Amino acid sequence: MITRIKDLFTDFDLPRLLIVAFLSTLLVLAFFLGLPVLGLLTDMLNRLGMFGVLVLAMVPAIVAGVGLNFGLPLGILCGLIGGLVSIELDLSGGWAFAAAIAVAVPLATLVGLGYGWLLNRVKGSEMMVATYVGFAGVSLMCIGWIMLPFRSLEMVWPIGKGLRVTIALSGRYERVLNDFWDFTIGDPGSSTGALTIPTGLLLFFGAMCLLMWLFLRSRMGIQMKTVGDNPKFAVTSGMNVNRGRMIGTILSTVLAAVGILAFNQGFGFIQLYTAPMFMGFTAVAAILIGGATVKKASISNAIIGTFLFQGLLVVSLPVANQIMQGGNLAEISRIIISNGIILYALSQVGGGE
Amino acid sequence: MxxxxxxxxxxxxxxxxxxxxxxxxxxxxxxxxxxxxxxxxxxxxxxxxxxxxxxxxxxxxxxxxxxxxxxxxxxxxxxxxxxxxxxxxxxxxxxxxxxxxxxxxxxxxxxxxxxxxxxxxxxxxxxxxxxxxxxxxxxxxxxxxxxxxxxxxxxxxxxxxxxxxxxxxxxxxxxxxxxxxxxxxxxxxxxxxxxxxxxxxxxxxxxxxxxxxxxxxxxxxxxxxxxxxxxxxxxxxxxxxxxxxxxNVIELAELMVGRKVEKIVREKRDEKANRKTILEVKDLRVMMSGEEVKGIDLKIEEGEILGIGGLAGQGKIGIANGIMGIYPVSGDIILKGEKLKLNSPKDSLERKIAFVSEDRRGVGLLLDTSIEINIVVTAMQIKKTFIRNFVLFTQINQKRIKEHTLKMIKMLDIRCRNEKQLIKKLSGGNQQKICIARALTLAPDVLLVSEPTRGIDVGAKKIVLETLVRLNRDLGMTIVMTSSELAELRSVCDRIVIISGGKIEGELKPDSNDTDFGLMMAGEYKKIHSRGDEQS
Amino acid sequence: MQNQKNDKKELDIDLLEISEVVKKFLVANMVTMVFAILGIVGFMFSGLSLPFFVSELLIRMTRNSFLVLALIIPVLAGMGLNFAIVLGAMAGQVAVIAVTHWEIPGVWGLLLCMALSVPLALVFGYLTGKLLNKTKGKEMIASLILAFFANGIYQLFFLVLLGGVIPMQNEVMILSGGVGLRVSINLATSIKDAADHIWRLSLPWSALSFSALTVMYVGIRRYLNRAKKMEERTIRKHLVYVALVSILALWSLYIMNTDSMFNNIRIPIVTVIAIIVVCIFTTFILKTKLGQDLKTVGQDRHIATASGIDANRIRIIAIIISTILAAWGQIFFLQKMGILLTYGAHAQVGLFAVAALLIGGASVSKATIGQAILGVVLFHTIFIVSPLAGKNIFGDAQLGEFFRAFVAYGVVGLSLAMHAWGKQIQAGNSLKS
Structure with a gap:
């Protein structure tokens, strides 16, 4: 039992302890500042569900040995296209969301195939290449958003060419997951606010995690893990290293596509153009905060990380606004924390000699 | 002064x-x-x-x-x-x-x-x-x-x-x-x-x-x-x-090798029995940098323990790696009369050749993974055992894995907390046993073991060697053991080939004299003997 | 008869060799060539007049070359492309903000900026170097993330702390709430054009003096080395130089006597000299003991350490030099712009400098001054022409803008991927041989 506790403690390394401490302090502060704590908690749960799948997308990439997938925007772009097609087809409600996923997944598979091919050729430099391939993809699609033949009046600029920067999803699939079987505890009017559980959203995220868990326990999943853990070992066990990495990359890309759709439905808008640029970094930071490293990640890392990181963002904004005037403290702390944690993870890989 | x-x-x-x-x-x-x-x-x-x-x-x-x-x-x-x-x-x-x-x-x-x-x-x-x-x-x-x-x-x-x-x-x-x-x-x-x-x-x-x-x-x-x-x-x-x-060279050779050989208890193999060749390599060349093999012909008999010795860098390590297809290889590898697909570890494994790598921590193990997965992972991929099939997808069969792991832990006397312990927390000797356990899980006909006792303590060394002998004697498994330690080869093998310069320098019995071993290790045996031929 | 046949055979081999050489050259300079062609095509579609284009290009060259040159030394020290020059740019901006606050105008303001930025850049460079020593083999991604991270700290300082926790009184620069700097700060009261306006010459005169100086340089080199037999390559290089500048001189003489628009282009001589000084400085450093150590560490860290070179220290020095050059580069950039975008001016510095260097033909492990300058020319050509070309071809200027962002990111991605791929192929080959 004691060793168990010890293990748990060593698992929680310094940065994670800091984040947990910081988050708890913020929550306590929020309480004393008279902020609606339950309302904040609702936001945290919403954000967990909305952002969770994007963070979960890191798991297959890290496990397959590709490393932190900074190329997440590639998958996100596929998801966005899926979302746009669903609106173009004039669908609404759950069917619109399902259609978006149905379009996005095969597209992401194709993109993942090409992306995986590239990453198999740049072993050892995946992160840097992925980052810039992601950036390049986003800026290429900036051209795409102008050129693609979408017609729906909800999406295109009334005058001029191309799609709008943000497209509202009201009447389409806004909050289809969030509002599915949701229920509220407490009185929204009270000083602590009320806690609303977004059941559908959490179920969806939970289902994704379950699928991932099942996959990691399948023969193919074990093969992927082995390839990522020790490629030389994998070779001597008759496995195809490139294939394992390819599966990981494709899965990661597909999950990114699904993830952005889950995010958009909760957010209520589709954001195009440069918006997806840094989403990869946020996801990377979240899973690292959850305790993953450049080489190891688990589903629990993704869940804990999303909760901590998004929770931090949710809580820090109102608290910061209460304490300090001016400046965009929440955004600044997001930049510092997310990049700080990535730097920390990179410096732990070694190479110190 | x-x-x-x-x-x-x-x-x-x-x-x-x-x-x-x-x-x-x-x-x-x-x-x-x-x-x-x-x-x-x-x-x-x-x-x-x-x-x-x-x-x-x-x-x-x-x-x-x-x-x-x-x-x-x-x-x-x-x-x-x-x-x-x-x-x-x-x-x-x-x-x-x-x-x-x-x-x-x-x-x-x-x-x-x-x-x-x-x-x-x-x-x-x-x-x-x-x-x-x-x-x-x-x-x-x-x-x-x-x-x-x-x-x-x-x-x-x-x-x-x-x-x-x-x-x-x-x-x-x-x-x-x-x-x-x-x-x-x-x-x-x-x-x-x-x-x-x-x-x-x-x-x-x-x-x-x-x-x-x-x-x-x-x-x-x-x-x-x-x-x-x-x-x-x-x-x-x-x-x-x-x-x-x-x-002179001969005296030096003897000085270099000479030492007492401790025989691990084992009845002598019947020399006269007519034995089949199970594995044969012809003109085997392996591009393994630092251990290159430059053309070797070798016949391995069913049920024997063959030792491969030689100094570091001479190519002995390359042979097993070549047979497994881990490094680029050319030549012919014939298993039970059928040619093996070259450069395909998968084919070698499927044809019942198992391999314990010389680089235990680098190649032989998944250090951050549990004992049970380390033991079954290769069999799971090659023989598709330890998994349950659900038409569209598969799941690992946790129960069978645990049973098998416990069996192996008992059989090889692996000291560990439980079957889920991470490999990196085990001692070198126990890690080596895990490698052997994984090879055994494949139920191989031929077991290639490289440097089985490198970096493990004396007690564990003996257990590992005894295990190999037991596998050979009790299960009739053919074993090819590659080692830098001549004494160790001499204590368990039926015959020993010495590799020098990527080629076979000669073949000896464990009880051959020290001078011959020394000369072969130093790559002088052929030179001296051919010189002797000229003189006579 | 026999002879003739042999001759023909030799000729064939010669031709083969030449085509081989040409092929190699094309493959090695593919990126540069593609962008040269893109630039020319873009220029043709942009409808810009040549003098206007040249004037724009020269402005951008004098403004941005400095920052690209700051990348060379870390590349040679084997640390890859130093995206963390953003930190250097920040050091420069901090100095500029201080000097603007004190309202010290002109050359003195500029010199003070440069002096002030040095200790800051030293500290930033030291810390960057320390971090990069902890992330060996992953320096580039680490320096990239570090740049983002530092940007957060920078914003925290200037947007949240300054005026609040750290007192500062300046109605012009501080936001109306009393906390945080304004998004843009006018540098008219400090260093605007401080270097550029010291001494300007028209383009033809500048070109003529440049030609004269080059000829003088070659002459002095030949005179100093008269005793030694020179390498054929050097001689050929000198000949090419002299030929090129002669054409340039003739052209300038011709322009001077026309009323071409080229006569209206004015070159900021002091800035150009500053850039040339940085080039000379870089060349000089590489010829010293320190430079040799830098290159040794870059080529093989293990051997460097084994032969007694403190690789970690050398790597930190390389980053410090790079950071200081970047700080100065940013100061020169800002004196030209005349306005400081407090939270945006530094953000893309790393990307644009890196992209320019790569377009010039450099790679993660090799970079020269020539590649840096060529890269600036090509990269900024694309920058100048793409909005107009985009408008003329697709009827949308925004397309051109997105296109150039795509170019910047794409070229970095492509170049990194090709380098990594090449390394992988090489590793595969060495395994086989």
Whole structure:
């Protein structure tokens, strides 16, 4: 039992302890500042569900040995296209969301195939290449958003060419997951606010995690893990290293596509153009905060990380606004924390000699 | 006072790593203008002795050493390689310390560049002095001339023949103004015969200029050719010190190997039984850098334990890796009369050949994964066992895995907390048992085991070897065991082939005499015997 | 008859060799060539007049070359492309903000900026170097993330702390709330055009003096080395130089006597000299003991350490030099712009400098001054022409803007991927041989 506790403690390394401490302090502060704590908690749960799948997308990439997938925007772009097609087809409600996923997944598979091919050729430099391939993809699609033949009046600029920067999803699939079987505890009017559980959203995220868990326990999943853990070992066990990495990359890309759709439905808008640029970094930071490293990640890392990181963002904004005037403290702390944690993870890989 | 004639004296040098004695009472004296050879197998203590001489951190961080070192009669205490260099002790490395993108001159003068002052350096210090390329080239030319090298001093090292590279390294050492003692660490290992001959000539020349040379090697004929005196190490002890004109290759070979062989209890195999060949390789060539195999024909009989021995770097490791298809391979591998698909580990595994790698931690294990997954993962992929099929997807069969793992833990006496423990927390011996357990899970016909006892303690060594013998005797498994430790091969194998220079030097019985083993290890056996044929 | 046949054979081999050389050249300079062609095509579609284009290009060259040159030394020290020059740019901006606050105008303001930025850049460079030593083999991604991270700290300082926790009184610069700097700060009261306006010459005169100086340089070199036999390559290089500048001189003489628009282009001579000084400085450093150590560490860290070079220290020095150059580069950039976008001016510095260097033909492990300058020319050509070309071809200027962002990111990605791929192929080959 004691060793168990010890293990748990060593698992929680310094940065994670800091984040947990910081988050708890913020929550306590929020309480004393008279902020609606339950309302904040609702936001945290919403954000967990909305952002969770994007963070979960890191798991297959890290496990397959590709490393932190900074190329997440590639998958996100596929998801966005899926979302746009669903609106173009004039669908609404759950069917619109399902259609978006149905379009996005095969597209992401194709993109993942090409992306995986590239990453198999740049072993050892995946992160840097992925980052810039992601950036390049986003800026290429900036051209795409102008050129693609979408017609729906909800999406295109009334005058001029191309799609709008943000497209509202009201009447389409806004909050289809969030509002599915949701229920509220407490009185929204009270000083602590009320806690609303977004059941559908959490179920969806939970289902994704379950699928991932099942996959990691399948023969193919074990093969992927082995390839990522020790490629030389994998070779001597008759496995195809490139294939394992390819599966990981494709899965990661597909999950990114699904993830952005889950995010958009909760957010209520589709954001195009440069918006997806840094989403990869946020996801990377979240899973690292959850305790993953450049080489190891688990589903629990993704869940804990999303909760901590998004929770931090949710809580820090109102608290910061209460304490300090001016400046965009929440955004600044997001930049510092997310990049700080990535730097920390990179410096732990070694190479110190 | 008489000590002054010696450049280097090492007196009563002893060293242990955590109680494990690796050098015991070594005495060594080298005169100016003498070539002194240090001979011994891998692990005899040659490199530890040199590490002590150069004050490497491995020595100091493990509690230092006993004994004293004197340079030109003065007691010295070397703390770092840098200090050794300053005292005039130089080293010609086995792997080249050359920068390919640099010219010969820049390499010879690496970090000893000649500089001249300029107006910036007067303010900001000598780091900003400009390089005096002319002077650097002049010095380099002189060093190259000493070695009779007519290569241009401005040629880039990239692309020049390997044989020349060694000379550039030597040129760097003799260019050092105060050089007194030069250590050659297996300098001929990567050279062709003619290049090696050139090198030996160069060594003679350096010797004539009054520099003392320590020549570390295992090539006996080279030693006989150039060395004045010979020190022989075995298992960390000094076995003999001889003048080279008072000994011969055969005596040296015997000295190098001779030791008691402890036979692991085992009834002798019936020699007369008519045995089938289970695995045969024809003209096997394996591109494994550092352990290249250059054409081997070998027949492995069903139910035997075949030992593959030889010195490090001679290619013995490459054979098993080649048969498994892990490194690029050519030739024919025939298993039970059928050709194996080359370069396909999967095919080799599917045809019931299992492999325990020599690089346990790097290749043989998933260190961050549980014992049970390590044991079953290969079988899961190759034989599709331990999984449950649900039409569209598969899941691991946790129950069967646990059963099997517990069986293996019991059978091989693996000491662990439970079957879920992470491999990296196990001791070396237990890790090795896991590797064997994984191979056994494949139920192989032929088991290839490389360096099964490397880096594990004595007790575990015995258990591992006994396990192999038991597998062979009880289950009739054919075992091919590759090892650097001859004694170990002799204690369990039915026959032993010795590899030298990527080829088979010869085949011996475990109880053949030490001289033959020594000659084969040193790659001298064929030479001496063919010479004998000519004479008769 | 026999002879003739042999001759023909030799000729064939010669031709083969030449085509081989040409092929190699094309493959090695593929990126540069593609962008040269893109630039020319873009220029043709942009409808810009040549003098206007040249004037724009020269402005951008004098403004941005400095920052690209700051990348060279870390590349040679084997640390890859130093995206963390953003930190250097920040150091420069901090100095500029201080000097603007004190309202010290002109050359003195500029010199003070440069002096002030040095200690800051030293500290930033040291810390960057320390971090990069902890992330060996992953320096580039680490320096990239570090740049983002530092941007957060920078914003925290200037947007949240300054005026609040750290007192500062300046109505012009501080936001109306009393906390945080304004998004843009006018530098008219400090260093605007401080270097550029010291001395300007018209383009033809500048070109003429440049030609004269080059000829003088070649002459002096030949005179100094008269005793030594020169390498054929050097001689050929000198000949090419002289030929090129002669054409340039003739052209300038011709322009001077026309009323071409080229006569209206004015070159900021002091800035150009500053850039040339940085080029000379870089060349000089590489010829010193320090430079040799830098290159040795870059070529093989293991051998460098074994031969007694303190690789970690050398790597930190390389980053410090790079950071200081970047700080100065940013100061020169800002004096030209005349306005400081407090939270945006530094953000893309790393990307644009890196992209320019790569377009010039450099790679993660090799970079020269020539590649840096060529890269600036090509990269900024694309920058100048793409909005107009985009408008003329697709009827949308925004397309061109997105296109150039795509170019910047794409070229970095492509170049990194090709380098990594090449390394992998090489590793595979060495395994086989």
């Amino acid at each position: 008489e000590n002054l004639e010696y450049v280097l004296q090492m007196k009563n040098i002893s060293k242990d790593y955590y109680g494990n004695c690796v050098l015991k009472d070594i005495n060594l004296s080298v005169k100016a203008g003498e070539i002194h050879a240090i001979l011994g197998e891998n692990g005899a203590g040659k490199s530890t002795l040199m590490n002590i001489l150069f004050g490497m951190t491995v020595i100091h961080s493990t509690g230092g050493f006993d004994g004293e070192i004197m340079l030109e009669g003065k007691n010295i205490n070397i703390k770092s390689p840098q200090e050794a260099l300053e005292l005039g002790i130089g080293m010609v490395h086995q792997e080249f310390m050359l920068i390919p993108g640099y010219s010969v001159t820049e390499n010879v003068k690496l970090n000893r560049e000649i500089t001249k002052r300029n107006f910036v350096s007067r303010i900001f210090g000598e780091k900003l002095e400009t390089l005096d390329l002319k002077e650097m080239a002049k010095d380099t030319r002189k060093a190259l001339d000493t070695l009779d090298m007519d290569i241009d001093e401005w040629t880039r090292v990239e692309g020049i023949p390997v044989g020349y590279m060694q000379f550039i390294e030597i040129a760097r050492e003799i260019d050092k103004k105060n050089i007194k003692l030069l250590v050659f660490d297996e300098p001929t290992a990567v050279l062709t015969e003619s290049e090696a001959a050139n090198l030996l000539t160069a060594m003679q020349k350096i010797k004539e200029s009054g520099i003392a040379i320590l020549f570390i090697t295992h090539r006996l004929d080279e030693v006989m050719e150039v060395a004045d005196n010979i020190t022989m190490l075995r298992d960390g002890e000094l076995v003999a010190q001889k003048k080279s004109d008072e000994t």
